[in-house]
Amino acid sequence: MRTGLLGGSFNPAHGGHRRITLFALAALGLDEVWWLISPGNPLKPKAGMAPLSVRLRSAQEQARRARIVPTTIERELGTRYTRDTLRALQRRYPSRQFVWLMGSDNLAQFHLWKGWRDIARCVPIAVIARPGYDRAAMTSPAMAWLGRHRVSAASFRTTGRWSAPALVLLRFDPDPRSATAIRRRDADWAERYRRGESGAVLRDPLTGTIVTSTIVENAIEEASD
Numbered sequence: 001m002r003t004g005l006l007g008g009s010f011n012p013a014h015g016g017h018r019r020i021t022l023f024a025l026a027a028l029g030l031d032e033v034w035w036l037i038s039p040g041n042p043l044k045p046k047a048g049m050a051p052l053s054v055r056l057r058s059a060q061e062q063a064r065r066a067r068i069v070p071t072t073i074e075r076e077l078g079t080r081y082t083r084d085t086l087r088a089l090q091r092r093y094p095s096r097q098f099v100w101l102m103g104s105d106n107l108a109q110f111h112l113w114k115g116w117r118d119i120a121r122c123v124p125i126a127v128i129a130r131p132g133y134d135r136a137a138m139t140s141p142a143m144a145w146l147g148r149h150r151v152s153a154a155s156f157r158t159t160g161r162w163s164a165p166a167l168v169l170l171r172f173d174p175d176p177r178s179a180t181a182i183r184r185r186d187a188d189w190a191e192r193y194r195r196g197e198s199g200a201v202l203r204d205p206l207t208g209t210i211v212t213s214t215i216v217e218n219a220i221e222e223a224s225d
Contacts, residue, residue, distance in 0.1 A: 004033035004126070005089075006101040007082065009179070011050055012058035012189055013070070016177035020128050021068055023172050024101050028126060029157035032067040033101065034206065035059050036085070039075045048183060050190035053202050053211045057193045060205065071206035083115040086122045097162050099124045105133040110142035120146060124156070124166035 004024055010017065013035070021033045037055050052072055059070035079085040082100075089098060100123050102110070107127045110116050119125075125146065127137065137143060149165040156168050182189065202211045 001031045001096045002029065003093075003096045003098050004028065004030045004101045005036055005086075005098055005123075006033055007036040007038060007074075009049065010035060010037050010055045010059045010070070011048075011179050012055060012182060012193075013062040014058075014177055014179060014182055015062065016175045017059075018062045018066065018068070019175050020103070020172075021101075022066060024126060024128060024170065025067060027153050027157070027170050027172075028099060028168065030067075030099070032069055034073075035063065035068060035070040036074055037070060037072050039072070051194070054190045054193040056202065056204070056211055058189075069206050072204050072209075072211055073207055076204075076207055076209055081114040083113075083118045083122065086119060090122070099126055099162065099168075101126050101128065103128050103130040103133070104137035105130050107142060108133055108136035108140045111140060116142060117145065120149075120165040120167075122164060124162050124164050124168065126153075126156075126168040126170055128170045129172065 004021070006017070006021060006024075008017070017035070021035070024030065025033060037052065037059055039052055052075065056070055056072055062068075063070050073089075074085050077085060077088045079088055086098065086100070089096075100119065102125065104127055113119065146165065146167045150167045150169065153168050153170060156162070156166065203209065204211055
């Protein structure tokens, strides 16, 4: 199973997440993509962050009828860094080939992530263009290191077994939608999802564990010490 991993806050998940995921599925020949809904990200402000269960519900809504699996498995694994999450996923799912998906905005700051070179050596990385970030991404310290490992999407899609490090740059029509803009336009979005939780049991689609808004959400730290 060729599985893409798209990490993020999904605060909330929206059509832009879905669109880039469907594009990556086709461009890379993936079987499915897991949306790793982060319990917390220290590179983003905590103010305005909706509960994990609310963000999972928004992701499930956007993932309907697609080969997309929203999951809060990082909370269950108890890992603090993406590097450790990837290693834990590879141990738990040895029959899967994983590829890390990220927007060019994340590539621009990838060198700030804990053990970012270890991440690159662990799984291939596919970078999807995002409006306004291409220049910063292409001139970033991470790109200077990763650029020597660049492969085309066509060769990546047809290769038998992936190896890392490998960098695939994907370009498609820009999608201007963002979670920040949605929150500004609709300040009550989280409350509507929260009201929808009343009396309903929410299970993680991947692990089957129950997710509630009362769970203590430990931050997954990306930044270097």
